Amino acid sequence: MEIRLVQGSDYYVISPLINDWWNGRKMSDMLPKLFFDHFKNTSFIAEEEGEIIGFLIGFLSQSYSNEAYIHFVGIHPEHRGKGIGRQLYNQFFDVIKQHGRSIIRCVTSPVNKDSIAYHTKMGFEIEQGDSINQDKVLFIKCLT
Numbered sequence: 001m002e003i004r005l006v007q008g009s010d011y012y013v014i015s016p017l018i019n020d021w022w023n024g025r026k027m028s029d030m031l032p033k034l035f036f037d038h039f040k041n042t043s044f045i046a047e048e049e050g051e052i053i054g055f056l057i058g059f060l061s062q063s064y065s066n067e068a069y070i071h072f073v074g075i076h077p078e079h080r081g082k083g084i085g086r087q088l089y090n091q092f093f094d095v096i097k098q099h100g101r102s103i104i105r106c107v108t109s110p111v112n113k114d115s116i117a118y119h120t121k122m123g124f125e126i127e128q129g130d131s132i133n134q135d136k137v138l139f140i141k142c143l144t
Contacts, residue, residue, distance in 0.1 A: 001084065003091050006043040006055065011036040013052055014074070021074050031057065031072050042068070044091050046075075046084050053079040056088040060099055068096040070106040089122060093143055102143045107136040 011033040018028040039059040046054035054075040061067040070092065075084050096104065108115040116137055124139035
């Protein structure tokens with residue numbers, strides 16, 4: 001397996017797959033092409049034999065100089081449980097440390113119990129939200 005930075009053209013491969021990878025949930029609208037064009041230095045693709053089997057789209061916060069944000073992560077259903085997500089997250093952690101960041105934030109849906117379990121296993125803590133964010137589970141992780 002190889003992990004590399006995203007390219008704008010990866011959007012055209014990943015976008016048609018997203019809803020299938022999420023068991024038919026309509027998720028592709030949450031990942032427009034702008035993420036593939038504007039966050040190339042902090043977003044990653046996992047490939048095996050030329051096939052995309054995972055990705056992580058993240059970025060450095062423009063508002064908070066010590067923070068970064070993971071916007072979207074996906075692993076091909078047939079490749080889950082093989083440590084691909086962990087490798088993508090660790091690659092992101094390494095890059096944001098190089099930029100002097102130590103706080104990572106992300107969100108997931110309350111119905112996505114696997115995502116909640118995965119993030120807590122990866123050392124993220126659930127953060128208290130406000131009434132506006134009650135439909136999301138907010139996570140925070142501090143790197144030291």
